[in-house]
Amino acid sequence: MADERFPYPLRLQKFLARAGVASRRGSEDLMTAGRVTVNGVVVTELGSRVDPAHDIVCVDGRRVEIAEHPVYIMLYKPRGYLTTMDDPQGRPCVAELVPRDIYPGIFPVGRLDKDTTGILLFTTNGDAAQQLLHPSKHVSKHYVALVEGRITSENRKVLEEGVMLDDGKAQPAEVDFPKRGSVAWDAVTPEGIRVGQTVVGLTIHEGRKHQVKRMLKAVGHEVVFLHRDVFGPLALKDVEYGSWRLLTEAEAASLERIIEDRKRQ
Ligand code: URA
Numbered sequence: 001m002a003d004e005r006f007p008y009p010l011r012l013q014k015f016l017a018r019a020g021v022a023s024r025r026g027s028e029d030l031m032t033a034g035r036v037t038v039n040g041v042v043v044t045e046l047g048s049r050v051d052p053a054h055d056i057v058c059v060d061g062r063r064v065e066i067a068e069h070p071v072y073i074m075l076y077k078p079r080g081y082l083t084t085m086d087d088p089q090g091r092p093c094v095a096e097l098v099p100r101d102i103y104p105g106i107f108p109v110g111r112l113d114k115d116t117t118g119i120l121l122f123t124t125n126g127d128a129a130q131q132l133l134h135p136s137k138h139v140s141k142h143y144v145a146l147v148e149g150r151i152t153s154e155n156r157k158v159l160e161e162g163v164m165l166d167d168g169k170a171q172p173a174e175v176d177f178p179k180r181g182s183v184a185w186d187a188v189t190p191e192g193i194r195v196g197q198t199v200v201g202l203t204i205h206e207g208r209k210h211q212v213k214r215m216l217k218a219v220g221h222e223v224v225f226l227h228r229d230v231f232g233p234l235a236l237k238d239v240e241y242g243s244w245r246l247l248t249e250a251e252a253a254s255l256e257r258i259i260e261d262r263k264r265q
Helices: 012-018 024-032 126-132 153-161 183-188 211-218 249-264
Strands: 036-038 057-059 072-077 116-123 141-148 174-176 197-204 223-231 244-246
Touching: 012 024, 012 036, 012 057, 012 126, 024 036, 024 126, 072 249, 126 249, 141 183, 141 211, 153 174, 153 211, 183 197, 183 223, 197 211, 211 223
Parallel strands: 116 223
Antiparallel strands: 036 057, 072 116, 072 244, 141 197, 141 223, 174 197
16 A cells, blocks of 8 residues: 555665665665665665665664654754764764664754854754755854954954855855843853953854854954854754753744755755
8 A cells, every 4th residue: 555655666865864864875875885675685776766665674684664753853062072973083972962862863964063062953854954954055044153353344244245265255144243141142151251352143044164163264253162043943942051852843843844845946
């Protein structure tokens, strides 16, 4: 009998990503490594398709299936953790902070630098990263930075018009100045603020490596502390530093709306 959720055969890497085994790219690696079988036969060809209603897919001999609903987790990433699910050198990584035993297959959507704090989304939805972080349609993110120096109106204008970076001009950013004592201000001043330093907010719509630090450096401001408090439709709230929570139904629905809309585009 046809499975109404999956009326058509799926590409195997998409099936694996949806089952929460790994991202689509990670799933391709598992396939080419010969770790995936369909109905008992090893499948390495990336174009292969499976029928989720009938085929039995295993990774390393263990059956994997697509859960009814993907899982979405918000982590308040603390300082000192790498954004990876596995560090061969054994350094602290975010995998230690999220419940991967309860929700196998969760992976981070995008990354924050080791010394950056704030909102980091994890999911088993293999479409999430591709749709939310596609270079041409990154969701907006808001960062708060404690920087050296005062931000002049000229520098603000440069950031708002698109500052030149070594890998090309950044898209225009929105600049704001969080109020002293606000949640955003407190997040980047756990060790206080010195005379001559500034707390500045930036909304950006792309995600190059060290983007915010490089944008601010390009206009002469060294970042002392960086924090992300908004990722797409999600705001960092109701979660303690270093802890995680599941997204509420409303949050998950807002995220899925974006993912589904973009898939249709
Ligand atoms: N930009 C940075 O420079 N670092 C981060 O962690 C995120 C955005």
